[in-house]
Amino acid sequence: MGLMTLDVPEASAGYSHYGVLARFETAKALYRACEAVRDAGYSKWDALTPFPVHGLEKAMGLKPSKLPFLVLATGLSGAGLGFALQSWVHIQGYPLIISGKPLFTWPAFVPVTFELGVLGAALGAVLGMFAFNKLPTYHHPLFRSKNFTRVTDDGLFIAIEAWDPKYDDRDTAEFLSGLGAVEVEHVPIDDPADDSDGGGAA
Amino acid sequence: MAQSQDNTQEPVAGRAPLIVGGYDFRSLTEAVAVPVERKTPIGWWFFFLPSLAMLGLFGVSIGWLFWEGTGIWGLNNPVNWGFAIVNFVFWVGIGHAGTLISAILFLFRQKWRTSINRAAEAMTIFAVMCALVFPGIHVGRVWVAYWMFPLPNQMDMWPNFRSPLIWDVFAVSIYGTVSLMFWYVGLIPDLATIRDRAKTRIKQIAYGIFALGWRGSHRNWLHYERAYLMLAGLATPLVLSVHSVVSMDFATAQLPGWHTTIFPPYFVAGAIFSGFAMVMTLMLICRVLFEMEDIITMRHLENMAKIMLLTGCMVGYAYGIEMFIAWYSGNPYEQFAFANRALGPYAWAYWIMVSCNVLTPQLFWFKKMRNHIGWLFISSILINIGMWFERFVIVTSSLHRDFLPANWDYYQATFWDFASLIGSFGLFFTMFCLFARFLPLVATAEVKTVLPEADPHQGEELVRVVPAGAGTEPAPQAAPAGGGGS
Incomplete structure (x- = not known):
């Protein structure tokens, strides 16, 4: 670019x-x-x-446009990284037993996983669009x-x-x-x- | 320009025009770009200076808060969450209408949104900015506010991802980020318009940098439109998740009055309701101040009034269901919490909320009231007052009478509580004034697509609805932009 x-x-x-x-x-x-x-x-x-x-x-x-494929990939990466971060924090990084619940409480990780998936997808959509369109191109x-x-x-x-x-x-x-x-x-x-x-x- | 044409009636054949006044591409560009280019109108200062003063108050109140601590607020032992959280929920909610207009109405192909989506999205961003201030400043020890984020630190400590409060951090900050990107992507072609019209080098460079060298290439539009569609598709579930997550801050607590499953949809409906009221307030002022009555038409206002009626009824239904479930649950604490809400020490706030939110929109059943500018303005203000009180009622009336009567107390806001509330309005309106002054208020490139001559297949079967010139210039619709060419 x-x-x-x-x-x-x-x-x-x-x-x-x-x-x-x-x-x-x-x-x-x-x-x-x-x-x-x-x-x-x-x-x-x-x-x-x-x-x-x-x-x-x-x-x-x-x-x-091939953009949707890129968005799918970045969205899934965002969600995957988000889920991995939360699982790591609660199992490995800072294991705390709260209310006698298991360490891997995956249902509680859903909201943040979703939000980070959306963030990844949105960044992919915008930055991918810039890359595909070669923006910024100030001289033409x-x-x-x-x-x-x-x-x-x-x-x-x-x-x-x-x-x-x-x-x-x-x-x-x-x-x-x-x-x-x-x-x-x-x-x-x-x-x-x-x-x-x-x-x-x- | 007066109301040159009534476009709130659907004609028997065809559709009513989305914008009136006989615009073609060039005159539309003029209408949107001139307010950005001309000298600042006096009326603008009339809004900007008071907003700036209020913003100054915000700065002072935050400065004093940091110096002295949260003791300057009227918080007490059962009511540990006061104005800060009320304002936070209020401002996040305001933002939701912008996303509804820009994303959800886009997916539903509601083309009337094009006239108002730019301003509504800007409103979203500024509202989220106001909202984000409060969780940041209310934590008491502001110097450790970074604990809210999962940052590696020397204590090897991480946030608890099982808590809705941390979900909130992610939901609201990502919502702000995505809204900003959505808004900026929409702005690029219009920034290029201002760049190409700019008379001074400074303007050319300033707008040019942000226009990224956009040149309207269709090979670019192809990716651009796809990106816009994807962002709309992403923002739609995002906006629904944001206020749902905000509501879970309350709903996952065991406190009677908070612990209800109806909260997520009820909060989302209320958010859209209050947001539309704010869009209405802003648009009613802007369309007069920037002479855009033909672009932001009565039809837009009427459509917004209809959405306010719908969401107002949903909110009213939620108030009713809350009461019903409290009774039906057979739980004495729940029953007390809701009886106390309507009849206890905060009954005054409860009834302000009900009358503003449930009764006010009912007049929108009548077309005459949906087209009454004065009533639209008054009702939009009343609804925003009511929606602020809704959050106040939920927060304080639930907290001030909890399980142990020995804990009971009454929360009374102090001067600094009000200063931060008024100050946040200062931040919001200052940002909005700057936006309305320096950026195109209407998504010009998008509005051009809804002009009949933008259709490459505009042909024999489609006849342009020419305004039957009620007093304005006759505007015979010749070939678009015949003026400067050839």
Whole structure:
């Protein structure tokens, strides 16, 4: 999880552009366009939206998140460690006979076992989500685009990356405008100060 | 903005809009982000400064407590648990409505929750903060408060995991942690919105750090939404367990008045009841102060009133069952404890509790009262007073007359008891004021998903319910965000 690193694969070496960024006017248009990009066989691309457009993963051909498996594992670990801690404390660490009860009083350990299981699962869900999403990633070529600030407001975007095998500077841009994009621009990789070569409305 | 449209009626065809006022994505962003960005409104200081003063009182009362000891409180021999535990249970309970709104209503796909969940979750966190102060400070020897945690130490001593008090430590602290994570995950996209709109470098960096570089990638949303769903699924049993565990602090004791099996569900219902009352109080103020009447609409308020009616009736039922079981048990100590509760020295507190908690919500049977802003506000305050007294009645009226009449005494709160109660409200409201000033009060990204144009299949069969412009701007719903583009 690279703090302060570009979320750009090594493949980007030698490319002058990050890729093409296209803005769509409605969620419906974006959905249709995603289906078309998927069907055209692109693989290094993304849809960028201010809110989760429901069902877009189908249009993009993405597989469901694997996060639940991680959450299950961390949850069970939390519960297991919690139960082990309590058993160890009462059998080994500090054995005290209270009210003539046995040392291994497992029913009394249930609440803390449960709570620690929830803690483990919740930490797994949040930290796992950060890891899967490579968050935090404070620098990204897309932030070079002036237009892109709209992605957290009302902008619905598709970005196709330059190292996609099917990518072509001109054809891909034309393909996206053909799908109904209202703005199409090339996003540079370097030089944060420079955004002059982007922004050309198609 | 006045009430521009009544959305409390379900139309015959289709559903009433969740938010009114003809918002599109951009104007919604504006409505939520502008209160964070503009100059602080005067009204905000009006709430913040008194809260800060109350927080100062909290600091003084805790400082004096640490210096002098728990003798400054009105505790006596049978009543060893006073305001500290009452306030603790009260504040934990307040928090529960936030989790109910953010997690349980999410699992039930109650989309109206999106307008209020952010503020309700924030309320949860601040309430848990207030709650956690009390067990920390009430132990007497505060310098050994760390004994509550299973930390290796030179005495080779460990906590007793068979005690509900240690369950409580785990339940409440984990509840606070999970609520904080849930709230923060929900905030990330909205922090990114504020970052992208920020005009100054300081704001860009401050909000940017916490936005983690979020860029709305759908590959990210996929994991994000899954994480959110998992957190909701985890928070739901967690919240039910927390107040159940809190109730076991009492229920596992043998004291008449505490030793009842009804406590866990009864405490959970009461917690949600009081929490919704607090959400109501806060939302009624915020929606006016931050001009969000069209986002936090009458429909939201009415739905909350319905939940308050339901949980209020559950609480009333629990009061009745407690009395019935005390009689039916044939146990003279139980019978005495409950007769004494209603007729003894603390009868005044008992009847405040019954009238506030059982009678007040009954007016919500009438739609007119569920839509009456003034009554909603008054009843939300009354319910919170009643719910505080519920905990007071449970704690003190059970303790002050125990098995041996020679032990009997009357607990009278001192100035410092009240100072810590008022002070905890200071902590709560100070935190809430800061939240309402510096963070987006409404989960913008989530509310956008309930706008009709967020549906990628919005098509011929679905017709957008355009507000029949009652006096406000006509707001013809063109393509969303036509303004700045192309």
